[in-house]
Amino acid sequence: xxxxxxxxxxxxxxxxxxxxxxxxxxxxxxxxxxxxxxxxxxxxxxxxxxxxxxxxxxxxxxxxxxxxxxxxxxxxxxxxxxxxxxxxxxxxxxxxxxxxxxxxxxxxxxxxxxxxxxxxxxxxxxxxxxxxxxxxxxxxxxxxxxxxxxxxxxxxxxxxxxxxxxxxxxxxxxxxxxxxxxxxxxxxxxxxxxxxxxxxxxxxxxxxxxxxxxxxxxxxxxxxxxxxxxxxxxxxxxxxxxxxxxxxxxxxxxxxxxxxxxxxxxxxxxxxxxxxxxxxxxxxxxxxxxxxxxxxxxxxxxxxxxxxxxxxxxxxxxxxxxxxxxxxxxxxxxxxxxxxxxxxxxxxxxxxxxxxxxxxxxxxxxxxxxxxxxxxxxxxxxxxxxxxxxxxxxxxxxxxxxxxxxxxxxxxxxxxxxxxxxxxxxxxxxxxxxxxxxxxxxxxxxxxxxxxxxxxxxxxxxxxxxxx
Amino acid sequence: xxxxxxxxxxxxxxxxxxxxxxxxxxxxxxxxxxxxxxxxxxxxxxxxxxxxxxxxxxxxxxxxxxxxxxxxxxxxxxxxxxxxxxxxxxxxxxxxxxxxxxxxxxxxxxxxxxxxxxxxxxxxxxxxxxxxxxxxxxxxxxxxxxxxxxxxxxxxxxxxxxxxxxxxxxxxxxxxxxxxxxxxxxxxxxxxxxxxxxxxxxxxxxxxxxxxxxxxxxxxxxxxxxxxxxx
Amino acid sequence: xxxxxxxxxxxxxxxxxxxxxxxxxxxxxxxxxxxxxxxxxxxxxxxxxxxxxxxxxxxxxxxxxxxxxxxxxxxxxxxxxxxxxxxxxxxxxxxxxxxxxxxxxxxxxxxxxxxxxxxxxxxxxxxxxxxxxxxxxxxxxxxxxxxxxxxxxxxxxxxxxxxxxxxxxxxxxxxxxxxxxxxxxxxxxxxxxxxxxxxxxxxxxxxxxxxxxxxxxxxxxxxxxxxx
Ligand code: SF4
Numbered sequence: 001x002x003x004x005x006x007x008x009x010x011x012x013x014x015x016x017x018x019x020x021x022x023x024x025x026x027x028x029x030x031x032x033x034x035x036x037x038x039x040x041x042x043x044x045x046x047x048x049x050x051x052x053x054x055x056x057x058x059x060x061x062x063x064x065x066x067x068x069x070x071x072x073x074x075x076x077x078x079x080x081x082x083x084x085x086x087x088x089x090x091x092x093x094x095x096x097x098x099x100x101x102x103x104x105x106x107x108x109x110x111x112x113x114x115x116x117x118x119x120x121x122x123x124x125x126x127x128x129x130x131x132x133x134x135x136x137x138x139x140x141x142x143x144x145x146x147x148x149x150x151x152x153x154x155x156x157x158x159x160x161x162x163x164x165x166x167x168x169x170x171x172x173x174x175x176x177x178x179x180x181x182x183x184x185x186x187x188x189x190x191x192x193x194x195x196x197x198x199x200x201x202x203x204x205x206x207x208x209x210x211x212x213x214x215x216x217x218x219x220x221x222x223x224x225x226x227x228x229x230x231x232x233x234x235x236x237x238x239x240x241x242x243x244x245x246x247x248x249x250x251x252x253x254x255x256x257x258x259x260x261x262x263x264x265x266x267x268x269x270x271x272x273x274x275x276x277x278x279x280x281x282x283x284x285x286x287x288x289x290x291x292x293x294x295x296x297x298x299x300x301x302x303x304x305x306x307x308x309x310x311x312x313x314x315x316x317x318x319x320x321x322x323x324x325x326x327x328x329x330x331x332x333x334x335x336x337x338x339x340x341x342x343x344x345x346x347x348x349x350x351x352x353x354x355x356x357x358x359x360x361x362x363x364x365x366x367x368x369x370x371x372x373x374x375x376x377x378x379x380x381x382x383x384x385x386x387x388x389x390x391x392x393x394x395x396x397x398x399x400x401x402x403x404x405x406x407x408x409x410x411x412x413x414x415x416x417x418x419x420x421x422x423x424x425x426x427x428x429x430x431x432x433x434x435x436x437x438x439x440x441x442x443x444x445x446x447x448x449x450x451x452x453x454x455x456x457x458x459x460x461x462x463x464x465x466x467x468x
Numbered sequence: 469x470x471x472x473x474x475x476x477x478x479x480x481x482x483x484x485x486x487x488x489x490x491x492x493x494x495x496x497x498x499x500x501x502x503x504x505x506x507x508x509x510x511x512x513x514x515x516x517x518x519x520x521x522x523x524x525x526x527x528x529x530x531x532x533x534x535x536x537x538x539x540x541x542x543x544x545x546x547x548x549x550x551x552x553x554x555x556x557x558x559x560x561x562x563x564x565x566x567x568x569x570x571x572x573x574x575x576x577x578x579x580x581x582x583x584x585x586x587x588x589x590x591x592x593x594x595x596x597x598x599x600x601x602x603x604x605x606x607x608x609x610x611x612x613x614x615x616x617x618x619x620x621x622x623x624x625x626x627x628x629x630x631x632x633x634x635x636x637x638x639x640x641x642x643x644x645x646x647x648x649x650x651x652x653x654x655x656x657x658x659x660x661x662x663x664x665x666x667x668x669x670x671x672x673x674x675x676x677x678x679x680x681x682x683x684x685x686x687x688x689x690x691x692x693x694x695x696x697x698x699x
Numbered sequence: 700x701x702x703x704x705x706x707x708x709x710x711x712x713x714x715x716x717x718x719x720x721x722x723x724x725x726x727x728x729x730x731x732x733x734x735x736x737x738x739x740x741x742x743x744x745x746x747x748x749x750x751x752x753x754x755x756x757x758x759x760x761x762x763x764x765x766x767x768x769x770x771x772x773x774x775x776x777x778x779x780x781x782x783x784x785x786x787x788x789x790x791x792x793x794x795x796x797x798x799x800x801x802x803x804x805x806x807x808x809x810x811x812x813x814x815x816x817x818x819x820x821x822x823x824x825x826x827x828x829x830x831x832x833x834x835x836x837x838x839x840x841x842x843x844x845x846x847x848x849x850x851x852x853x854x855x856x857x858x859x860x861x862x863x864x865x866x867x868x869x870x871x872x873x874x875x876x877x878x879x880x881x882x883x884x885x886x887x888x889x890x891x892x893x894x895x896x897x898x899x900x901x902x903x904x905x906x907x908x909x910x911x912x913x914x915x916x917x918x919x920x921x922x923x924x925x926x927x
Contacts, residue, residue: 012871024678031679044510052507059500063493065479070497078660084472136685137676154676161678184674184682191686196596211501212661222629222672222687229625229664240475245500251647252507262675265537266612269687270667277663280621282593284663294475302482322857322875360868362861362875363734364824385736394736402732406740410747412724435907442866448873449904452916459702463721 005333035263074213078275112204201227537613541670763826815845
């Protein structure tokens with residue numbers, strides 16, 4: 001997927017000006033937050049479970065090369081083929097190759113963010129293979145001219161029922177309906193036909209289990225099960241960081257993932273898939289491929305951003321982010337939105353290509369306290385800002401302003417004078433009711449609000465006067 | 469250089485890999501895999517039974533918790549004594565919903581006398597036209613109200629997936645506390661994991677359109693548990 | 700900006716029996732620089748603050764984010780300079796946010812003010828999530844018999860200020876503030892109270908732009924020392 005992250009400001013402005021998106025985001029906001037808060041209460045010791053999850057993920061990342069070799073060994077022993085992809089283009093090449101080898105004309109897909117990273121649907125189409133998204137949300141986006149998702153768990157959270165109704169009527173040539181169960185039924189029927197006729201299923205993978213060489217797949221709709229039960233070929237595309245050691249670790253992580261994501265105690269379907277079907281088994285794929293993807297991840301290993309590799313893609317950070325809640329996910333410009341996206345996009349697509357994202361958060365840490373694997377997201381954002389300064393990626397006037405300000409702040413006399421001047425100036429600008437409607441020096445501030453005027457003299461002046 | 473070598477090579481470089489720490493790392497991996505350490509497990513209790521803690525398989529608190537959680541996940545639950553009583557319970561349930569007394573069943577359940585309860589059954593993997601699928605379960609997980617099914621020639625995965633109605637027979641002795649216990653049972657009884665281990669908690673659902681929950685997205689609309697309390 | 704807050708803080712500390720000194724040379728803790736990725740500027744100011752304040756028994760700031768910055772971030776900023784780092788750690792142990800200090804260290808039992816009316820309290824992010832400031836301001840407000848605290852929904856949610864965020868993404872920041880203001884006003888409070896000037900400026904600025912010139916926006920120290 002081509003990144004539009006460098007246009008964050010414009011994207012955000014457009015999102016603010018989009019009434020449908022604003023209404024949808026307002027509706028969605030509380031649901032995720034409240035449901036999670038209730039669901040985590042079922043865990044006796046939630047903090048200890050978070051800590052355990054963090055340890056599980058760290059254990060693997062600290063020896064990632066060895067765990068990958070282990071996974072490759074166990075998966076291969078069960079009849080799977082393990083392929084490696086450096087980038088999105090290589091993912092596409094692998095999938096197209098596999099499809100051609102097995103005479104595939106149609107591929108049904110369960111949600112895979114890696115396939116978004118790679119722009120896989122376009123590549124498949126170009127190779128004459130029909131990709132069909134089967135997660136209801138992803139399907140809606142696909143029939144809307146391959147619109148990008150706005151959330152990693154709820155891809156159409158920004159869309160209204162009316163938009164979906166229009167889209168279904170247009171695409172399926174059926175009478176327009178606004179009954180959500182009826183729309184869901186319609187999608188079920190259309191997609192059931194695809195499940196039954198596709199030769200290949202493509203899925204992401206929530207976890208790769210080194211002990212058994214399995215992939216764990218989590219869905220509510222059951223499409224994950226469909227694409228891994230009916231077609232004769234199953235291709236799993238995951239990042240190299242997705243390995244976990246044991247089935248016990250899966251059990252621990254599954255106490256956190258659904259609760260953090262949708263506020264469920266467990267997702268409706270969790271499948272642990274290992275190897276290919278036995279000759280006497282009536283269903284299941286005959287061929288299983290794993291594509292293990294780098295696409296920027298290897299460089300994060302051992303770096304000061306390594307904590308980010310723990311991410312289990314639950315979406316809690318965006319659900320709790322005041323910025324995400326206000327503009328939705330598409331404004332972030334690439335596959336991953338919200339705080340995790342603001343860290344991942346610069347890391348995976350280049351610091352210089354997402355200059356605004358590390359700044360697109362208030363560092364309020366609502367994300368950090370909910371993250372089930374304790375990723376210190378605000379700290380990582382701040383470190384990215386530091387990297388930008390080191391690499392001279394910030395505009396010159398900003399750098400100059402901070403230098404100048406630090407210089408002044410190191411000189412109390414000058415600082416006091418400056419503050420005194422600023423206070424007088426701001427008082428003079430005020431509208432008589434204590435507010436400043438327009439600030440020349442900080443025009444962004446007064447775009448959407450006033451600036452409260454100071455009271456005249458500064459604390460420093462008054463304190464000095466008092467002391468005398 | 470292959471992509472594999474390239475990727476692993478860069479990861480190794482970033483981790484300062486050398487022969488000594490590789491050997492130590494491999495030993496640590498084997499130790500982790502051998503130990504299979506469990507994370508914190510919540511106590512399993514139910515509103516009906518005050519006995520807390522991780523219970524032995526089949527004990528009443530586990531059964532009650534399984535029932536509570538299954539209902540919370542929009543499943544329905546019936547209780548009978550033994551396998552022999554299951555076909556009649558299925559027939560009652562289907563008749564109550566005005567569904568035809570016809571189903572696709574796991575080969576593993578072919579030994580029951582379905583005809584005596586008035587049911588016509590096909591013993592095979594499910595097909596698109598099947599309206600009702602009847603399965604057993606490998607075990608059931610009380611903590612979350614979850615069925616754990618494993619695939620195999622006699623237990624095809626499609627039976628719990630394609631039909632609109634899924635009925636599962638659950639022997640009480642196979643109710644365990646959590647996923648950990650389910651996996652331990654699988655290791656003990658099956659050796660290696662079968663192709664598909666499916667954890668199922670209620671009917672399939674989606675909340676994609678305006679976060680409104682709708683049952684029956686791609687899988688079953690209805691999941692009905694028949695608890696066999698004497699099995 | 701608001702000298703009243705500084706004097707109110709002094710009044711409260713003195714009421715708790717403390718001797719208060721405001722070093723004339725103090726300027727800024729350097730948080731804006733640090734949060735913008737300018738490590739050099741942040742370190743320069745951190746050292747200045749350490750030198751100025753390490754002679755005191757306690758250092759109290761009427762702002763959770765300043766207190767947190769000195770307490771928890773200085774050791775990180777100065778991690779590469781062991782000597783400075785240990786001085787930062789030593790100072791950090793004695794740094795407190797105002798309400799936390801009043802409740803847990805100075806054990807202030809009578810507050811000097813006499814504010815009356817319904818208020819709602821906005822929990823500033825850094826104070827809340829890094830320093831655990833939640834019960835302290837409420838405990839202090841409870842000592843004013845005339846104050847009725849009505850909690851707003853989402854009291855712990857960010858107001859959208861975010862330091863430089865507010866001037867980099869003005870519209871976005873103001874849109875977040877709008878939600879905060881709506882939640883606060885829904886309580887029918889006469890005053891929105893908080894513990895961090897940044898948030899207060901943001902909330903007040905948004906309220907006034909929305910045409911609300913009635914609802915007061917006050918620092919907790921102002922409320923606790925308000926004269927009738
Ligand atoms: S960063 Fe944490 S909260 Fe955000 S998606 Fe990843 S795991 Fe979830």
